[in-house]
Every structure is written in C-alpha cells, then in structure tokens.
Amino acid sequence: MNQKSIAVIGAGKWGQALHFALNQRQKCFITSRTKRDIENFVDLKTALDCDYLVIAIPAQEIRSWLKENFVFKGQKILVASKGIEATTGEFLNEIYASFVPDENIGFISGPSFAAEVIKGLPCALVINTISKKLYVEFEMFFPDFIKTYYSDDVIGAEIAGAYKNVLAIASGICEGLNLGKNAQASLIARGLVEMQRFGKHFGADESSFIGLSGAGDLFLTANSTMSRNYRVGLGLAQNKKLDEILIELGEVAEGVKTSIAIKDLSKEHNIYTPIANEVYQIINGKNPKDSLRDLLKN
C-alpha cells in the first residue's frame, strides 16, 4: 500500500471518475474551483501539498491554471487532459515543461469514458512517461478494475488522445448525415492513418497509434454517443450553431479547439490532415455536405 498522499485537481466528469478509482486503494483527495460535495474534497492548497497530483482540467485552461496556481515542490504529476492548446499549437507536455521536470510527469491515455470508470467497470489505460519509476509509483494507486500499461511515448499518447477528439466530431457528423456504416468505418480508418502521420512528424512512435492510446481511444470515442465530441458532430450535421451545441453539452469537447491547433500545425509543418481540416471548416460554418464532397474528391 502506498502511503504517500494523492489528489485529483479538477472535479469535472473525468476528475471525479479518476478520484473514484484512485480512492479505492487509499484515501485520494479532490479539489476544484468551486466547493463540491464529494468525499475527501479539500481546498486547492491542501491538494497542492500532496506528493502525487492528477490534473484533470481542460487542455485550453492548463497554461493559465499553472501560472495562477501551481508551485513546484517536487510533486509527481499525472496529466489526464486530452487536447492541444489552440492559441499556440503547443502540446501539453511543452506547456508543463516550464513548470515540472520531465521525470516528474506522466500522461494518462486510452479508452476511458468517465461514466463507465465511475461505475467501476473494467478498462485498460496507458501511463506515458519517460520515467519508468514514476510509472511504477502511479501504477500502485490504480484499482484492480483498471489495468495499466507503461509507455515512454509521451508525444504519441498526447497526440493520439487529442486528435481522436477531432475525429470523433467527424464521425458524429458522418452519423448525423446518415452516410452509413461503410462511410463511418472508412472515415475512422483514414482518420487513424491521418493522426499517425501527424504524430510521426512530431516524433511519436507509430505503434502508439495502433494500441490503446490511438486505435483504442479512437474506436471508443468515434463510435458512441457517450462521447461529447461525437455529440458535437451530430449537432453540426443537423446544422445547429456551435455555441448552441456547446451550451447544450455543458461539458468540455476538446476536439473543437484542438481542430484549430491541428489546422495551424499542419499548415506550418506541411502535414496532410484532410479530415481534421474539414472538421475545422465545418466548425467555422462550412456545410458538412460540401466537406464530404471535398473529402471524396481529394
């Protein structure tokens, strides 16, 4: 039993599910901006004093959250967010690098709807970190119903986790337009190739894209209305306004902002990312039927 203290920061859907899981083996604290009626809820200062932190706040908020709140005191960090910063195109590990040494940080990835984790249903996840020691330390906190794997491919896991959200939007659009299962499977398969190509450009290990972090999470998210990103796609196919969709959703759909980052990065680095580019354009008003025509043509 690990006697070190651990806290989850961010009490959204994923933060609460991870807190439930990590609280099985030993006491796990949780904190958020507003006080919540959750077991072991503490204020931010108490959470930041813990030895291990699991940070589950939306990707676009991380830089400002770190600047405003974080003081490094040797804590070991597990990042649970999946996204790329839209304003800069920086990956989360690049943002965290200014605040935490690389050997103190890991990224959790893989197929994991919070709604299932919080019920204790089984799943398999990857802890991605350059430090095998850090993996072993975090692994000990996870309950029996979560199988953890080790990978040192931080950038691969990060890109896969972020990119699949954009592809889930595309898949939701496909479903919403009633294009059929053939089209959807083709889109998801080509999406997997696309995100692997993108990842390879930034030094990711190609094999990460066919494992839990890539195909695993993509197949989950791009095939289920449990995914917020998928539901954004369904709404876009019905010609709903993005603002309206996001208000109705009431939770984060990282693929929306991540599509901006991918569009900018692929342009800057000359990477072929046709599906993500069409998602970006649909979000910005292009008719999804025109996008379909352009995807089939090019």
Ligand SMILES: NC(=O)C1=CN([C@@H]2O[C@H](COP(=O)(O)OP(=O)(O)OC[C@H]3O[C@@H](n4cnc5c(N)ncnc54)[C@H](O)[C@@H]3O)[C@@H](O)[C@H]2O)C=CC1
């Ligand atoms: N929900 C899921 O099944 C999974 C979510 N994730 C990822 O986890 C991250 C969080 O997602 P969810 O918890 O599901 O979203 P959510 O929308 O349910 O909750 C987000 C939480 O972040 C907090 N937050 C927002 N801005 C903040 C700020 N500036 N400072 C502090 N806290 C802030 C909100 O108060 C809220 O509690 C996302 O990157 C998501 O992609 C990853 C795996 C599974």
Ligand SMILES: O=C(CO)COP(=O)(O)O
């Ligand atoms: O990342 C997730 C599951 O692994 C959750 O996906 P959504 O954010 O689309 O719901």
